Amino acid sequence: MKSVLRIVLGLGLLVLVSLGALAAYLAFVFDANDYRERLSEAVAEQTGRRLTLSGELKLSVFPWLGIELGAAELGNAPGFSDRPFAALTAAEARVKLLPLLRKEIAVDRVILKGLQLSLERRADGKTNWDDLTERHQADDSGAGLGEPSGGGGPAALAVGGIDIQDAVIRWEDEASNARHSLSDVDIRMGQIAPGVPFDIDLAASFAASEPAVQGRFTINGKASLDLAARQYALAGLRAALKASGEGVPGGAVDAGVMADLALDLAQGTVSVKGLSLKAYEVAVTGALEGSGLPDAAVLRGPVVLEGFNPRQLLDRLKVSAPRTANPERLKRAALKGQLTLSPTRIALDELAATLDDSKLSGRLEVADLARQAVRFDLSIDALDVDSYLPPAPANGSAAGAPAAAPANAKGAEASSLDSLRSLDADGRIRVGKLKAAGMQAADIDVGVKAAGGRLTVSPKGVIYDGRLDSVVMVDTRPTPPALAISGGLDGVQIGPLLRDLTAKPERLTGRARIDFKLKGAGLDAPALKQTLAGTTTLNVRDGAVKGVNIAQYLREAQAALTGQKADSASGPAQTDFSDLNATIVLGGGVARNDDLAMRSPLLRVGGEGSADLVRERIDYRISAAVVGTLTGQGGKSLEQVRGVTVPVRVGGSFAEPTYALDTEALLAGAVKGRLEQEKAAVKEKVEAAREKAKDQLKEELKKGLGGLFR
Known part of the structure; x- marks a missing residue:
């Protein structure tokens, strides 16, 4: 037994002496710079690219196996720009030696300084990294054949930190003539270990050519990850963005996001809590829970759009706010509801929104994002449409004269028709009180259905004590589009209706029933005046023509x-x-x-x-x-x-x-009437004389016949 112990101790001592000797050799004798050319040749064999090492190389062995690298460049692929594919001014990385024997990776802080990466795509679609990925895929296809899956991965991973300073990433696309870049990229991460939170700070400037945008963003928070459990989290996320340029709505934006994120790929779930997004002085808050990751991801949760001024928002976006008859319109808006979001669908349930004095509730859904299929069921307590329309022309202007058609009227009309042809909608809108075109209505219920180029709108409701029940159909498939209107109004007070509709004293009063069935071609007023055909019947009781x-x-x-x-x-x-x-x-x-x-x-x-x-x-x-x-x-x-x-x-x-x-017609009629009267009188006299003559003739005949028989 003692002899075995001596052998083990002797072998251990031999290993220690050998390692010490190797460390001493690498530290005092070995010079990694002597292997520059050999290293460059090895890279060329593996990538076909030239590696240029102009900085000093340093190698350490114990207790860290590490390397320090000075300035270096990796050449670009043939047929691309003269810029290097990748370059850096300094890099440093170290791995603990002994944990490697246990299939554990313990990395000291990784440092990259002055990294520059140039990504390019030619007009033919080929990129300057295709050759690298092709070689990598070829190596992967032949390596590891017959090896048990999952047996070669590390048992654990720990990183002392990551520090990337002054990095630049460029993207040039000849096909789209696009030029994008990230510059002054700084990434700092604390010690990374399973289940241990670490700080993360990221900042970068960016610029794009099409459309022209430039700015800077920052991201920071406390992250944690567990590779074995496939769980990731980012608590206290704070992201900020400042951008300007032609491609930015309004020319400039200053936005920020706060949230707590948690991702569990093993369970396929994600959680977004404490979400707060602010941009253009508009704030959105909410909380979302997701499932079905990664193939069928669905996010659900409450969202709130805080109250804001739409006019001020449009002004920030440098969009002219519409002129309204009531200048106080479009000044107050808010929204909240339950959001459901998936790659194919967006829905907002339990919707509660306000716009100025109107309150809206119900649900709104884009059932198919690819087809833009809209489904809705909305209720509005009261809506004054006229107050949102442009104000009436000033006194002295040609109010009745038709406005000159804008130069792009044909294009706008074609665009509107295209939108109608592609519209896929199904839903209903209810309005408690409605004012439109000067008319008052209540309990309005409008059904809308659009598909395959056909639009059907079926408004019902109470209008001036009468019931409206009608159907409007638009078929955009023919050119020009076909329009059909049918239905009726029953029991409507026609006087107030006409007075409000025309903004003039009514010319007809009474309780009316109106039935109509009309067809036309075209959707604008001039076309409909020419093509509208059909029948309208009118019955009015107990009224007056004014x-x-x-x-x-x-x-x-x-x-x-x-x-x-x-x-x-x-x-x-x-x-x-x-x-x-x-x-x-x-x-x-x-x-x-x-x-x-x-x-x-x-x-x-x-x-x-x-x-x-x-x-x-x-x-x-x-x-x-x-x-x-x-x-x-x-x-x-x-x-x-x-x-x-x-x-x-x-x-x-x-x-x-x-x-x-019509005096002439009156007199002609009167004269004709008198003539008819005179003719009737003469005829009556002739008939009377004739009857009298008949009677006299009878008497004479009687007398003559009497004498004859006597």
Whole structure:
């Protein structure tokens, strides 16, 4: 036993003496600089590149196996620029020798100074690192065949720290003529060991040519990693970005991010807590939990967009804010909800947002990012659309004149059509109170469905005490696009509706039912005026036609027939009725009506004529007759025109219609009526004389026959 112990001690002593001798030799005799050429040749054999070592080489063995390297360059691949592929001014790395025997890697601080890396891609797509990766793949394909998987990796990894100073990375792409660079790159990391947090600090300046951007970013926090468990974390992340240039929205940005990150690749989960993002004076906060990494990653969690001023944001982005009729609009906005994010889908549930005085809730989803398929179910408590529209023209301007079409109007129209053709949407929007085009509405429910170039919008709701139920369909597949509108309004108060719609005193009052079924081609107003075709029916009860007093025209007609002076107008300039019915047929840019029928206790009114939608001119004839009573509106007797049809001509423009008694037609009708009356009277007399002659002839025949038989 003693002899065995002596042998072991002797071998141990021999190993120590040998290691000491080797260390002494490497320290005092061996000079790594003597092997520069051999090292360069070995690199050339492995990479095909030339390695130039112009700095001093130092090698240490115990207790660290380390190397210190001075200035060095690795040549570029043939066919690329004259710049070296990689270069550095100094490098230092050391590994503990004894842990290597236990398959453990303990690295002292790794230092790189003045690293420069030049990455290039030619117009043919070939890069200046393709040859390196091809050699590496070839080596990997032949090495390790038959070796048990996972048996060659280190049992543990520990790094004393990483220090990279003044690094520069360039990227040049001839295919896109892009030039990008990272400069003044500084990376500092503390001691890296499994499960032990370490500090990380990173900073770099950057510049890009297409689009032109330059700036600097910094990242710091406390990281930890466990390679065996595949768990990584970055606590107290603080990232800041300052950038400027044409490629930056608004020309400049100063942004910051804070969060705590945790990644578990073994479980496929990620956690983002305490998220805070600020940019352009807008702040977003939230917390996200992810699963399904790495192939089917899904992030979920609450997000909050803090209250901000949209006008100020647009100003920071150097985007002109739209002029609104109410200058206080677009000054307050906020949003919050539950975010779901995946590589193919984005959804925002439990949405609660505000814009000025409006509150919005519901859900919004992009169900397929590739197809931009939008799904939504939104509710708005109240919305004043008109207050967001441009203000009305100033006094004295040509308010009614059409605006000159911008030079790029055709391009904008084509772009809008392309957007409609590719639109994939399905959802509904509900609005409690709505003001649009001057009109008031409530309980609005609009369904929207768009797919395959077809858009269907089905608005329903309460409008001026009436119910709206309609469908609007747009088919963008033909050129020009096809438009179809159908539906109706039932029980609507037509007077307030027209007053708010036209911003002028209403010309028709009463409770109305309107049914319409129209088709057209084109989406702009001029095209629709030319192509709109179909039928609209109108039924109005217990109302009045304002602006025209048919009873006064009857009095004028009576005066014309009797040769007397007409009484001055009395009473309101309107014509009351119990019901009014009309059918309007559109086509060829003209709206025509031939069956107007209006009734009241006094009058029966009919009408026929047309309206030129393109020129906005009216050519219409109203025919009125007195029935029922002998006293008309205003209390004056209309006995002389009872039974006489009184014609009224309506002309002028849509904006300024004109009304006038058609005296010539009235007199012609009256004369014709008198002639008919005279003819009837003569006929009656002839018939009476004929009957009398018949009676006399009978008497004479009786007398003659009586004498004959006697």
